[in-house]
Amino acid sequence: MGALSIRNVRKSYNNVEILKGIDIEIEKGEFLILVGPSGCGKSTLLSMIAGLDSVTSGEIRIGDRVVNDLSPKDRDIAMVFQSYALYPNMSVRENISFGLEIRKVPKATQDEIVNRVAKTLQMEHLLDRKPSQLSGGQRQRVAMGRAIARDPALFLFDEPLSNLDAKLRVEMRTEIKLLHQRMGTTIVYVTHDQIEAMTLGDKIAVMKAGELQQFGTPQQIYDNPANLFVASFMGSPSMNFIPAKVESLGGGYGVRLDGGKSSYVFPAVSADSRLKAWEGREVVFGIRPEQITHFQDGVPLPEHVRTAELPVSLIEPTGPDTLVLVPINGKGVTCRVHPAHARQPGETMALNFDLSKAVFFDPATEQRIA
Template identity: 55%
Template sequence: MASLTIRNLRKSFGVVEVLKGVDLEANTGEFIALVGPSGCGKSTLLAMIAGLETVTSGEIYIGDRLVNSVQPKDRDIAMVFQSYALYPTMSVKENMAFGMESRGVPKAEQEKTIARVAALLQIEPFLKRKPGQLSGGQRQRVAMGRALVRDPALFLFDEPLSNLDAKLRVDMRTEIKKLHQRIGKTTIYVTHDQVEAMTLASRIAVMHQGEVQQFADPDTVYNRPANTFVAGFMGSPSMNFIDAEITSTGGGAPAVNFPLSGGGVASLPLHNGVADRAQSKKVILGIRPEHLSRQSASNSGKQGFATMSALVEVVEPTGAETMAVLKFGDREVVGRFSPDEAPKTGENMPLAVDMTRACLFDPATTRLI
């Protein structure tokens, strides 16, 4: 196993700068997810780690070795692609053995390695089949098996589940997590799916326009996002944003205010000294959908909870939970409610807002206050 260190990495295609000084470090055995929208540079970064793209400037270290000029075959990596990249005329066993054949691994060792990896991935019944005779999930297991037989220092995954249907993606996500727990190899995993990133990674690098916006553990990225881009990208539904203003209440305690659609102003108390860090009275209030709930005896008057009401415009039941679009001033926000407190369309719903979980952002910089 090996660590991965990336220092001030830049990549340009002509005059277009795709990566703008990326710094990342993956400890030995860590699972790092690179996540972001299409075109953010995450797949380009993975290709540079693999040696499939040249470095414009900066450094890539695998372990203690600078690999900027090292050929892909000599980097001690294994890559699993979105498209599986299996040889259609070869059997599963032949696909898995191909790399070992090329490196001159003895037949007896090949057989032993394939048997071990096939058992690990539960693909022993498919070893004689061709890729065309397998389902998408089975093909992806074979692609992972071909990478595993190499026993590399570093695993690279390039959106490996994006071609699968929703249920199979969940199943394969679990399999990848189990696999990492068993083998403990350093893994870099590219995805545009923030749920995959949250469930799989020990740390997440959120990318946007060629830059890393935040690099932290999933809990920090979700609950203390570095800026409004991270806050809006991570989470489904995403965080609600409301233009607001910090004021002091009658007792001198700070509160955040914004106008309501029916007239009047909502005044929600602030906690944790966040108002003291604000450079301006104008702020962006960020509230996750699950931090809105119906007022009840259990949350009414509870420390850190504020109360208000909002008009329910749309209700979207999903079974385990109910989403609702609510009118906050001139903005629509989304709330996530349990079925037993589900709102009704047209209702003026009494809400409890968990202000201990609210975030404030600077409107000028969009960064977390």
């Protein structure tokens, strides 16, 4: 039995279906990310797991218990909100121990738990301060400490970093990941930030308009997106989507790419047989920016790599890399190259395409073909 099991869960408000049959299961100690754009239903699903909202149909299990009809206090969960929800008139120590006091945990045990939690989160020096004396990151740590003190079966995080500035978000993301590694807790974490999803999660559930688009590990979802939405949502910069026609090529199949004065037919290395039915038809050729990089003289190319000479439209230096925009089949295509090899706009550049990770989509249904 998994730590959390969500089976065909649906939610409707006034005959409007918000969640449309969600199926997810994670094991004890796993870190699950619910990710998707605003309005996709991820926070609604978290509220239903927490017991703050009811289930229209389906089943939610925490451990071996069906919790559909249990109140939040009986579900053995702890929740961390983006608003921190700290008591302003209480010290950090009192905020962390408040839930323990309500449950009539002995004072000596409370002190032991608070000290252990403070040490885990490296905030022993903050215990006697009030929330108004803390930074945003420190307040978030206190909110996490209050949840940890409960020692629940399941931690629920509702966009906990969205109120923090960019630098602090990165720091807190690292702290949450280290905390998870140290404690081995089971976590469900809601975010709209795909970078948070990729860096934190053991499993990711990508949602859109109340439907689960794909469920898997971060690498599975990044390398093998189920559809155009998942491919575009996960990854920064986003995957390139190039309209292309399928052609026969030396007994196999490939796609024609026109850029500037040059035209190429690149083989469908990992999807050859599945494109047979698409010969002469339009597909969407998907390739990520890091799979298009600079050509280097004297460096032998693997069999799955092809080179194209393409005009540069725009460059965007990022520090460690430079993003180069080139035209292919009427679309601007982003390539990730070493700054020393980037050419200026108006110049032509030799670029290597790693076709082993290329993917193909049906332009009508937006589903993955191969």
